[in-house]
Amino acid sequence: GENVEQHPSTLSVQEGDSAVIKCTYSDSASNYFPWYKQELGKRPQLIIDIRSNVGEKKDQRIAVTLNKTAKHFSLHITETQPEDSAVYFCAASIYGGSQGNLIFGKGTKLSVKP
Amino acid sequence: ETGVTQTPRHLVMGMTNKKSLKCEQHLGHNAMYWYKQSAKKPLELMFVYSLEERVENNSVPSRFSPECPNSSHLFLHLHTLQPEDSALYLCASSLHGGDAEAFFGQGTRLTVV
Numbered sequence A: 001g002e003n004v005e006q007h008p009s010t011l012s013v014q015e016g017d018s019a020v021i022k023c024t025y026s027d028s029a030s031n032y033f034p035w036y037k038q039e040l041g042k043r044p045q046l047i048i049d050i051r052s053n054v055g056e057k058k059d060q061r062i063a064v065t066l067n068k069t070a071k072h073f074s075l076h077i078t079e080t081q082p083e084d085s086a087v088y089f090c091a092a093s094i095y096g097g098s099q100g101n102l103i104f105g106k107g108t109k110l111s112v113k114p
Numbered sequence B: 001e002t003g004v005t006q007t008p009r010h011l012v013m014g015m016t017n018k019k020s021l022k023c024e025q026h027l028g029h030n031a032m033y034w035y036k037q038s039a040k041k042p043l044e045l046m047f048v049y050s051l052e053e054r055v056e057n058n059s060v061p062s063r064f065s066p067e068c069p070n071s072s073h074l075f076l077h078l079h080t081l082q083p084e085d086s087a088l089y090l091c092a093s094s095l096h097g098g099d100a101e102a103f104f105g106q107g108t109r110l111t112v113v
Helices: none
Strands: A004-007 A010-014 A019-025 A032-038 A045-051 A056-059 A062-067 A072-077 A086-092 A108-113 B004-007 B010-013 B018-025 B031-037 B044-050 B053-056 B064-070 B073-079 B087-094 B108-112
Touching: A004 A086, A010 A019, A019 A086, A019 A108, A032 A062, A045 A056, A045 A062, A072 A086, B004 B087, B010 B018, B018 B031, B018 B087, B031 B073, B044 B064, B044 B073, B073 B087
Parallel strands: A010 A108, B010 B108
Antiparallel strands: A004 A019, A019 A072, A032 A045, A032 A086, A056 A062, A062 A072, A086 A108, B004 B018, B018 B073, B031 B044, B031 B087, B044 B053, B064 B073, B087 B108
């Protein structure tokens, strides 16, 4: 089955700096890669996702890149703000048909210092 | 609110008890999931139901038994649990399995004593 590795497990940056979180996946059939943000005491919520027919996607200060050949994808947050502090999870899945195996990485705890 | 509701929010049970967790969604989704969240494995997939059929169980111990009577409801029946089963149990749903945003419930904080 799919295995998703995520690094680093913790990340501390100064406000205004950029943050990068990297994930690798094992199943070459995976073709959907979402990122979730979980604030303390709250549920995980989708912040951005990318499908395998796209190499990069951007939404304001957040961008995700995908390298299918190397089987890795990354989350980039620019101009970080204290409210970006949270745990971020990457995930990989196969879309189409009845498959429903959204597998998550172990999370990255991001701390943005003012 | 994401439209996915879990009850109860907190549960304390003894190792010999039987209890059930409930998840409900009225978003028109046809895939539902149970995840276990703990310090060791932050988001561990337990069960997936797509169109009310179980498609994944990831070798979860038999003391956890899921039930999906219809596309809007998902249960997790618990019996003879161990203290290491204490965790946050999160339910999620999506429009179809695998390639759509998963909406999570608030979770049930389970403590096994």
